[in-house]
Amino acid sequence: MAVLLKLLKKATVSSADLLAVYQKDFGEQIGSYGGALINSDRVPTGLFPLDLGLGGGFPRGRVSTIYGPESSNKTNIALRAIAMHQLLWPDLACVFVDVEYSFDPLWARQLGVDTERLIVLQPTHAEQVVDMVEGFLHTDDIGIVVIDSLAALVGQAELDASAEKQIVAGVATPVTKLVRKTAPALAEADKRGRQPTLIYINQIAYKVGVVFGDPEVMPGGKKPYHQSCLILRVYGKNVMDKKVSTVMPVLKEVKYVLKKWKCPVLSAEGKFDMVTLAHNGFEVGQCADYNTVSEYLQAFGEFEKGEKGKGWVILGEKYATLEPFRTRLYTDKKFGSHVRQLIIDRLLKEGGLSEEGGTFE
Missing domain, CATH: 3.40.50.300 (P-loop containing nucleotide triphosphate hydrolases)
Structure with missing residues (x-):
């Protein structure tokens, strides 16, 4: 507080100087330009x-x-x-x-x-x-x-x-x-x-x-x-x-x-x-979202036919048929969460913030 009073007695005081005093007194987490998050x-x-x-x-x-x-x-x-x-x-x-x-x-x-x-x-x-x-x-x-x-x-x-x-x-x-x-x-x-x-x-x-x-x-x-x-x-x-x-x-x-x-x-x-x-193979709490996931992956170029039309290449991995990927999407929870998060991250990255609603479009 003594430093603050001394600062305020100056002829000119900038907002940056005052912010620096607050960060010193209360910690850097008290505030910053633009916010850290x-x-x-x-x-x-x-x-x-x-x-x-x-x-x-x-x-x-x-x-x-x-x-x-x-x-x-x-x-x-x-x-x-x-x-x-x-x-x-x-x-x-x-x-x-x-x-x-x-x-x-x-x-x-x-x-x-x-x-x-x-x-x-x-x-x-x-x-x-x-x-x-x-x-x-x-x-x-x-x-x-x-x-x-x-x-x-x-x-x-x-x-x-x-x-x-x-x-x-x-x-x-x-x-x-x-x-x-x-x-x-x-x-x-x-x-x-x-x-x-x-x-x-x-x-x-x-x-x-x-x-x-x-x-x-x-x-x-x-x-x-x-x-x-x-x-x-x-x-x-x-x-x-x-x-x-x-x-x-x-x-x-x-x-x-x-x-x-x-x-x-x-x-x-x-x-x-x-x-x-x-x-039908679904557990309680799951959501039948395979079609949604596959369509987004196809749009991103991550869901394609293999060489000479044999098998599939999905997210860089080869699958003989689509069924192993579909099964893995639901049974391997970490893998399924990772794939879905990749789609969301890609959409957030490629989209732009709307000025009116604050949404990604």
Whole structure:
């Protein structure tokens, strides 16, 4: 501070001089020209059409929100993100905050989550959620934290009061505290070179009596909306196949819309089908994306016929037929993730930022 006061007494003070003082007092991470981060790493979901639209997945080191009506694949998307995070960053811890007390470890394992390495928290009231999430964001080995869901948060005061007592802003108050606590925790983590990812899951509610405009609102108010780098709105639909099962849906058809994004994305809307019942060689949590992957590789010149029309050359490797590549794409998770990420990286590199929407086209 003494150096700053001395600097300010000079006849002329440049912004560069002042920035240098702040960097010396508070560390170089306090600020820089242009910022050090151009495009953050992503946490993929393994659902390629969704990852493609998101520009690779959920941004690491930032906050994202998934919301929609019941049974719209919100929790499944978050669990897929955890599964891929465990695969790509095995040394980092993953936390699932089960506010709704609905976590099913058997289903999570089917989606690829290693539940033995997953920390599952089941707090009794909202204040516990805020304190525990803030605490984990300050740990050195935290990778991803998922809160399911903001709409289920209940403050201690509401739990202690009679059901007859009206509680004003019962959800918004703890959610506001959550945002205020996690924002500086994420900022501090970034300064220390860590990139913990925070994902909020939320539901939808409806304004009463709305005739014009969008009647949908998210419980907890707008605070998470402003904090989030990505807002993902999902719509789910069950798909039946009587050849496989007459009682259980085999697919979840999901349409998504990006309501807000503060990072490069490749599409503001799209759809995908996630397998919910193993069939035709597909496992639960996978997405039938072979045609999409092969078409992009062909467009990039990485999917061609071999010499004299025999076999195929895909990404520089020779295959006698297409079936071995297709099988490897789904069974070898690291290989499949690598191929899909190559496509996304190529599109991001060759595209240009749109001035209006901030998307890659």
